[in-house]
Amino acid sequence: MKLVLDEEEILVLECIKAAHVDCGFHIRDVIKRAKSGYGISRSTVYEIVGYFEFHGLIKTNKSGCRELDQNIPYFITCQRCGKETPGNESVKENGRAICEDCYLEEHQKIKFADPMAVRSMKLFRKQHGLVGTEGLTELQKEIFDFILEEGGVTPEKISQLFGLTLQETMNQLAILRHCELVKGRKLGDEIYVVPFDS
Ligand SMILES: [Zn+2]
Structure with a gap:
């Protein structure tokens, strides 16, 4: 099943990346960042993290911490043209995730x-x-x-x-x-x- 992230999910993913330390991340740090940065509630964070776990994007590592699995492909919907784009080919621009073509056009x-x-x-x-x-x-x-x-x-x-x-x-x-x-x-x-x- 293809994992296509919506706007809120992209933001939570950003928070997870920012909260990531060597051994993984703690959900509490993600919740703090999501709340103060984007006004996303605790329950939404849990819901989205659960969704990511379901898709294997987040797993529990040997030390029992949650971590991102960089090898799991995911897609974003370009917030400028609506095209589905692989996550690693997307570009963050003024808080929006957009595709490389749109980035090129805007720049x-x-x-x-x-x-x-x-x-x-x-x-x-x-x-x-x-x-x-x-x-x-x-x-x-x-x-x-x-x-x-x-x-x-x-x-x-x-x-x-x-x-x-x-x-x-x-x-x-x-x-x-x-x-x-x-x-x-x-x-x-x-x-x-x-x-x-x-
Ligand atoms: Zn685009």
Whole structure:
């Protein structure tokens, strides 16, 4: 059964991570943090911890303490676009858990020149049965090939190599992203554009 966390569960998970010490965590510390930080009641914390235990995300270790099992996969619902995203690919932003794509969009200093053009492009491709790189301009294909070869590139690097302004690069990347050829990924403090399937 897939574990998809809602907003409150994500917050309690945050509190658990913060309350974690070497030997595990004590539920009392989680309750304190959840109450003072987010106004979440004691009974809700117990309920959510029980739910996590049911899914194996929390287990009791050898010393009899509760601990998080980092190997158990879980998903979050992106609080910006609603997409289900693996927990380890989500990003905390202003108290909201969002997906990497939304993080990328929110952190673009330069907004897409014409979002409507991107949307109608997607519709056009769909209507004309275009898949993959079909229907892309030579420049878009070259950028896409470059991303495939490198496995991941920053928009800045693409700008430099292709002699484009950052805004032009972002516009081209927007089209590749809306064709679902590439997506954004946060690595450290940097945003990388990676192949969609990676
Ligand atoms: Zn999202």
